[in-house]
Amino acid sequence: MTTRRVIVGCAHCGSRNRVPGDRLGDRPLCGRCKNPLSMDGQYPPQAVQAVDQTLAREVLQFPGPAALYVYSPGCPYCQRMSPIFEGLAAEYAGRIKFVKIMMEQNPMTASRYGVDSVPALILFRHGKVVHQLKGLLPPDEIRRHIQSIA
Ligand SMILES: [Zn+2]
Incomplete structure:
Protein backbone atom coordinates (compact mmCIF):
# COMPACT_ATOMS: atom_id res chain seq x y z
CA MET A 1 0.00 0.00 0.00
CA ASP A 40 -4.43 22.38 13.03
CA GLY A 41 -4.21 23.00 9.31
CA GLN A 42 -4.94 19.36 8.52
CA TYR A 43 -7.56 18.72 11.19
CA PRO A 44 -9.16 22.06 12.05
CA PRO A 45 -11.51 22.37 15.06
CA GLN A 46 -14.52 23.09 12.84
CA ALA A 47 -16.06 21.35 9.84
CA VAL A 48 -14.75 22.32 6.41
CA GLN A 49 -17.46 23.18 3.87
CA ALA A 50 -17.07 21.13 0.67
CA VAL A 51 -18.87 21.09 -2.69
CA ASP A 52 -18.86 18.47 -5.46
CA GLN A 53 -15.83 20.12 -7.05
CA THR A 54 -13.73 20.12 -3.86
CA LEU A 55 -14.71 16.79 -2.37
CA ALA A 56 -11.77 14.98 -3.99
CA ARG A 57 -9.27 17.41 -2.50
CA GLU A 58 -10.91 17.66 0.91
CA VAL A 59 -11.77 14.01 1.47
CA LEU A 60 -10.86 11.51 -1.25
CA GLN A 61 -7.22 12.57 -1.53
CA PHE A 62 -6.92 13.27 2.16
CA PRO A 63 -4.63 10.60 3.58
CA GLY A 64 -5.91 10.54 7.16
CA PRO A 65 -9.27 9.80 8.81
CA ALA A 66 -12.15 12.02 7.70
CA ALA A 67 -15.86 12.29 8.54
CA LEU A 68 -18.18 13.61 5.82
CA TYR A 69 -21.56 14.95 6.88
CA VAL A 70 -24.24 15.29 4.20
CA TYR A 71 -27.07 17.62 5.16
CA SER A 72 -29.75 20.05 4.10
CA PRO A 73 -30.00 23.37 5.93
CA GLY A 74 -33.80 23.20 6.08
CA CYS A 75 -33.99 19.65 7.45
CA PRO A 76 -35.04 19.59 11.12
CA TYR A 77 -32.99 16.47 11.84
CA CYS A 78 -29.94 18.12 10.33
CA GLN A 79 -30.54 21.15 12.50
CA ARG A 80 -30.12 18.84 15.48
CA MET A 81 -27.23 16.90 13.95
CA SER A 82 -25.18 19.92 12.85
CA PRO A 83 -24.20 21.15 16.33
CA ILE A 84 -23.31 17.58 17.33
CA PHE A 85 -21.06 17.29 14.28
CA GLU A 86 -19.41 20.64 14.96
CA GLY A 87 -18.92 19.66 18.60
CA LEU A 88 -17.16 16.48 17.53
CA ALA A 89 -14.98 18.49 15.13
CA ALA A 90 -13.76 20.53 18.08
CA GLU A 91 -13.37 17.42 20.22
CA TYR A 92 -11.33 15.56 17.60
CA ALA A 93 -9.35 18.54 16.30
CA GLY A 94 -5.86 17.43 15.34
CA ARG A 95 -6.98 13.81 14.86
CA ILE A 96 -9.92 13.58 12.44
CA LYS A 97 -10.89 15.89 9.60
CA PHE A 98 -14.55 16.96 9.58
CA VAL A 99 -16.11 17.94 6.27
CA LYS A 100 -19.72 18.91 5.54
CA ILE A 101 -21.55 19.08 2.24
CA MET A 102 -25.09 20.06 1.31
CA MET A 103 -27.02 17.29 -0.45
CA GLU A 104 -29.23 19.11 -2.97
CA GLN A 105 -26.51 21.48 -4.17
CA ASN A 106 -24.04 18.62 -4.69
CA PRO A 107 -25.78 15.85 -6.62
CA MET A 108 -22.52 14.19 -7.72
CA THR A 109 -21.51 13.45 -4.15
CA ALA A 110 -25.01 12.42 -3.11
CA SER A 111 -25.34 9.96 -5.97
CA ARG A 112 -21.80 8.65 -5.62
CA TYR A 113 -22.53 7.52 -2.06
CA GLY A 114 -26.18 6.68 -2.56
CA VAL A 115 -27.33 9.40 -0.18
CA ASP A 116 -31.05 9.99 -0.77
CA SER A 117 -31.95 11.29 2.67
CA VAL A 118 -30.26 13.44 5.25
CA PRO A 119 -28.57 13.59 7.64
CA ALA A 120 -25.98 11.08 6.46
CA LEU A 121 -22.50 10.50 7.78
CA ILE A 122 -19.75 8.83 5.76
CA LEU A 123 -16.49 7.89 7.45
CA PHE A 124 -13.28 7.64 5.45
CA ARG A 125 -9.79 6.46 5.99
CA HIS A 126 -7.20 7.21 3.29
CA GLY A 127 -10.04 8.36 1.05
CA LYS A 128 -11.87 5.03 1.27
CA VAL A 129 -15.28 4.62 2.84
CA VAL A 130 -15.09 2.58 6.03
CA HIS A 131 -18.55 3.25 7.39
CA GLN A 132 -21.79 4.94 6.41
CA LEU A 133 -24.50 6.08 8.81
CA LYS A 134 -28.01 7.24 8.03
CA GLY A 135 -30.39 9.42 9.93
CA LEU A 136 -30.17 11.27 13.19
CA LEU A 137 -28.39 9.14 15.77
CA PRO A 138 -27.76 9.64 19.48
CA PRO A 139 -24.57 11.68 20.05
CA ASP A 140 -22.91 8.77 21.85
CA GLU A 141 -23.45 6.47 18.91
CA ILE A 142 -22.07 9.04 16.49
CA ARG A 143 -19.05 9.51 18.76
CA ARG A 144 -18.47 5.75 18.93
CA HIS A 145 -18.31 5.49 15.12
CA ILE A 146 -16.17 8.60 14.77
CA GLN A 147 -13.82 7.26 17.44
CA SER A 148 -13.38 4.07 15.44
CA ILE A 149 -11.59 5.88 12.59
CA ALA A 150 -9.34 8.08 14.80
ZN1 LIG B 1 10.68 22.90 13.30
Missing part, protein backbone atom coordinates in the same frame (compact mmCIF):
# COMPACT_ATOMS: atom_id res chain seq x y z
CA THR A 2 1.32 3.42 -0.88
CA THR A 3 1.04 6.11 1.72
CA ARG A 4 0.50 9.67 0.59
CA ARG A 5 2.63 12.30 2.20
CA VAL A 6 1.43 15.72 3.17
CA ILE A 7 3.50 18.82 3.69
CA VAL A 8 3.19 20.26 7.17
CA GLY A 9 4.88 23.56 7.95
CA CYS A 10 6.55 23.77 11.36
CA ALA A 11 5.19 26.62 13.49
CA HIS A 12 8.50 26.81 15.39
CA CYS A 13 11.25 26.87 12.77
CA GLY A 14 9.28 27.25 9.56
CA SER A 15 10.71 24.18 7.85
CA ARG A 16 8.44 22.09 5.68
CA ASN A 17 8.03 18.49 6.78
CA ARG A 18 6.80 15.63 4.63
CA VAL A 19 4.62 13.49 6.87
CA PRO A 20 3.19 10.12 5.80
CA GLY A 21 -0.57 10.44 5.78
CA ASP A 22 -1.14 7.54 8.13
CA ARG A 23 1.13 9.17 10.72
CA LEU A 24 -0.71 12.49 10.83
CA GLY A 25 -2.57 11.39 13.94
CA ASP A 26 0.58 10.25 15.77
CA ARG A 27 1.65 13.74 16.80
CA PRO A 28 4.74 13.82 14.56
CA LEU A 29 7.77 15.97 15.39
CA CYS A 30 9.53 18.48 13.16
CA GLY A 31 12.54 16.86 11.48
CA ARG A 32 14.71 19.91 12.05
CA CYS A 33 13.84 21.35 15.47
CA LYS A 34 12.05 18.32 16.99
CA ASN A 35 9.11 20.38 18.18
CA PRO A 36 5.65 18.83 17.74
CA LEU A 37 4.08 19.70 14.41
CA SER A 38 0.73 21.42 14.68
CA MET A 39 -1.94 19.52 12.80
Whole structure:
Protein backbone atom coordinates (compact mmCIF):
# COMPACT_ATOMS: atom_id res chain seq x y z
CA MET A 1 0.00 0.00 0.00
CA THR A 2 1.32 3.42 -0.88
CA THR A 3 1.04 6.11 1.72
CA ARG A 4 0.50 9.67 0.59
CA ARG A 5 2.63 12.30 2.20
CA VAL A 6 1.43 15.72 3.17
CA ILE A 7 3.50 18.82 3.69
CA VAL A 8 3.19 20.26 7.17
CA GLY A 9 4.88 23.56 7.95
CA CYS A 10 6.55 23.77 11.36
CA ALA A 11 5.19 26.62 13.49
CA HIS A 12 8.50 26.81 15.39
CA CYS A 13 11.25 26.87 12.77
CA GLY A 14 9.28 27.25 9.56
CA SER A 15 10.71 24.18 7.85
CA ARG A 16 8.44 22.09 5.68
CA ASN A 17 8.03 18.49 6.78
CA ARG A 18 6.80 15.63 4.63
CA VAL A 19 4.62 13.49 6.87
CA PRO A 20 3.19 10.12 5.80
CA GLY A 21 -0.57 10.44 5.78
CA ASP A 22 -1.14 7.54 8.13
CA ARG A 23 1.13 9.17 10.72
CA LEU A 24 -0.71 12.49 10.83
CA GLY A 25 -2.57 11.39 13.94
CA ASP A 26 0.58 10.25 15.77
CA ARG A 27 1.65 13.74 16.80
CA PRO A 28 4.74 13.82 14.56
CA LEU A 29 7.77 15.97 15.39
CA CYS A 30 9.53 18.48 13.16
CA GLY A 31 12.54 16.86 11.48
CA ARG A 32 14.71 19.91 12.05
CA CYS A 33 13.84 21.35 15.47
CA LYS A 34 12.05 18.32 16.99
CA ASN A 35 9.11 20.38 18.18
CA PRO A 36 5.65 18.83 17.74
CA LEU A 37 4.08 19.70 14.41
CA SER A 38 0.73 21.42 14.68
CA MET A 39 -1.94 19.52 12.80
CA ASP A 40 -4.43 22.38 13.03
CA GLY A 41 -4.21 23.00 9.31
CA GLN A 42 -4.94 19.36 8.52
CA TYR A 43 -7.56 18.72 11.19
CA PRO A 44 -9.16 22.06 12.05
CA PRO A 45 -11.51 22.37 15.06
CA GLN A 46 -14.52 23.09 12.84
CA ALA A 47 -16.06 21.35 9.84
CA VAL A 48 -14.75 22.32 6.41
CA GLN A 49 -17.46 23.18 3.87
CA ALA A 50 -17.07 21.13 0.67
CA VAL A 51 -18.87 21.09 -2.69
CA ASP A 52 -18.86 18.47 -5.46
CA GLN A 53 -15.83 20.12 -7.05
CA THR A 54 -13.73 20.12 -3.86
CA LEU A 55 -14.71 16.79 -2.37
CA ALA A 56 -11.77 14.98 -3.99
CA ARG A 57 -9.27 17.41 -2.50
CA GLU A 58 -10.91 17.66 0.91
CA VAL A 59 -11.77 14.01 1.47
CA LEU A 60 -10.86 11.51 -1.25
CA GLN A 61 -7.22 12.57 -1.53
CA PHE A 62 -6.92 13.27 2.16
CA PRO A 63 -4.63 10.60 3.58
CA GLY A 64 -5.91 10.54 7.16
CA PRO A 65 -9.27 9.80 8.81
CA ALA A 66 -12.15 12.02 7.70
CA ALA A 67 -15.86 12.29 8.54
CA LEU A 68 -18.18 13.61 5.82
CA TYR A 69 -21.56 14.95 6.88
CA VAL A 70 -24.24 15.29 4.20
CA TYR A 71 -27.07 17.62 5.16
CA SER A 72 -29.75 20.05 4.10
CA PRO A 73 -30.00 23.37 5.93
CA GLY A 74 -33.80 23.20 6.08
CA CYS A 75 -33.99 19.65 7.45
CA PRO A 76 -35.04 19.59 11.12
CA TYR A 77 -32.99 16.47 11.84
CA CYS A 78 -29.94 18.12 10.33
CA GLN A 79 -30.54 21.15 12.50
CA ARG A 80 -30.12 18.84 15.48
CA MET A 81 -27.23 16.90 13.95
CA SER A 82 -25.18 19.92 12.85
CA PRO A 83 -24.20 21.15 16.33
CA ILE A 84 -23.31 17.58 17.33
CA PHE A 85 -21.06 17.29 14.28
CA GLU A 86 -19.41 20.64 14.96
CA GLY A 87 -18.92 19.66 18.60
CA LEU A 88 -17.16 16.48 17.53
CA ALA A 89 -14.98 18.49 15.13
CA ALA A 90 -13.76 20.53 18.08
CA GLU A 91 -13.37 17.42 20.22
CA TYR A 92 -11.33 15.56 17.60
CA ALA A 93 -9.35 18.54 16.30
CA GLY A 94 -5.86 17.43 15.34
CA ARG A 95 -6.98 13.81 14.86
CA ILE A 96 -9.92 13.58 12.44
CA LYS A 97 -10.89 15.89 9.60
CA PHE A 98 -14.55 16.96 9.58
CA VAL A 99 -16.11 17.94 6.27
CA LYS A 100 -19.72 18.91 5.54
CA ILE A 101 -21.55 19.08 2.24
CA MET A 102 -25.09 20.06 1.31
CA MET A 103 -27.02 17.29 -0.45
CA GLU A 104 -29.23 19.11 -2.97
CA GLN A 105 -26.51 21.48 -4.17
CA ASN A 106 -24.04 18.62 -4.69
CA PRO A 107 -25.78 15.85 -6.62
CA MET A 108 -22.52 14.19 -7.72
CA THR A 109 -21.51 13.45 -4.15
CA ALA A 110 -25.01 12.42 -3.11
CA SER A 111 -25.34 9.96 -5.97
CA ARG A 112 -21.80 8.65 -5.62
CA TYR A 113 -22.53 7.52 -2.06
CA GLY A 114 -26.18 6.68 -2.56
CA VAL A 115 -27.33 9.40 -0.18
CA ASP A 116 -31.05 9.99 -0.77
CA SER A 117 -31.95 11.29 2.67
CA VAL A 118 -30.26 13.44 5.25
CA PRO A 119 -28.57 13.59 7.64
CA ALA A 120 -25.98 11.08 6.46
CA LEU A 121 -22.50 10.50 7.78
CA ILE A 122 -19.75 8.83 5.76
CA LEU A 123 -16.49 7.89 7.45
CA PHE A 124 -13.28 7.64 5.45
CA ARG A 125 -9.79 6.46 5.99
CA HIS A 126 -7.20 7.21 3.29
CA GLY A 127 -10.04 8.36 1.05
CA LYS A 128 -11.87 5.03 1.27
CA VAL A 129 -15.28 4.62 2.84
CA VAL A 130 -15.09 2.58 6.03
CA HIS A 131 -18.55 3.25 7.39
CA GLN A 132 -21.79 4.94 6.41
CA LEU A 133 -24.50 6.08 8.81
CA LYS A 134 -28.01 7.24 8.03
CA GLY A 135 -30.39 9.42 9.93
CA LEU A 136 -30.17 11.27 13.19
CA LEU A 137 -28.39 9.14 15.77
CA PRO A 138 -27.76 9.64 19.48
CA PRO A 139 -24.57 11.68 20.05
CA ASP A 140 -22.91 8.77 21.85
CA GLU A 141 -23.45 6.47 18.91
CA ILE A 142 -22.07 9.04 16.49
CA ARG A 143 -19.05 9.51 18.76
CA ARG A 144 -18.47 5.75 18.93
CA HIS A 145 -18.31 5.49 15.12
CA ILE A 146 -16.17 8.60 14.77
CA GLN A 147 -13.82 7.26 17.44
CA SER A 148 -13.38 4.07 15.44
CA ILE A 149 -11.59 5.88 12.59
CA ALA A 150 -9.34 8.08 14.80
ZN1 LIG B 1 10.68 22.90 13.30
